[in-house]
Amino acid sequence: MNGILWVETIVSQNDRNKRHKNPHKYPRERNNMETSRNNGGRPRKHPDIRTAWAAASKAYRERQKWQLTKFKPLMSSASEDWFTPSEIYLPVLARLGRDAFDLDPCSPSRDGPIPALKRFTKEDDGLRQPWQGLVWCNPPYGREIRKWIDKAISEYQAGADIILLVPARTDTQWWHHLMDAGGRPEFLKGRIRFLRPDGTPGAASPFPSALVYLMHLPSNANSSRMDKGMASGRSR
Structure with a gap:
């Protein structure tokens, strides 16, 4: 058996040597050699393939540009133009047995839409105000988000109970900083369709969302109900 393999190897090597010395007798092999020399060892693309690849690349760039324009308000500090739908915060209030939060430090206006006893708008600058009681915080989603995370952690350590949307x-530093401070995430299914100021839903957000709880929970019925919605890696 080894002898047969040895003979076949010699024959194959001899064939390759002949093709290399006489490329005109083997035009297919000659073309392959030219392809390797002129294209870095990669096979040449057929003109139709190159055209299709260029068209696909152009379409991809245009879609990326369109998505960046479409979702720019959600991914920047202009998030006050978008309201949180009620199906996000009402179940949280129900689990806590509350009708309203004590504070919304990131409210887009004085009258809501989050049910809260007190609201801070952009003019009030919630980063400079004290937070007390049960706080709902949906911070701007731009570069400023780290400042709001640091503020939430500071107020939590001072005694406030905070729920962040x-x-x-999970690949960012501020997320892990929040987890290290005691945050407990509740990952939301699907993508949130934030509301425009007129109440109509916008396009689904381009990223998944989570509720993160910084809570000092007492050992009572409310804490038991609340704990069902807070578990690392659990979705609802």
């Missing part, structure tokens, strides 16, 4: 960006 944030992008589930």
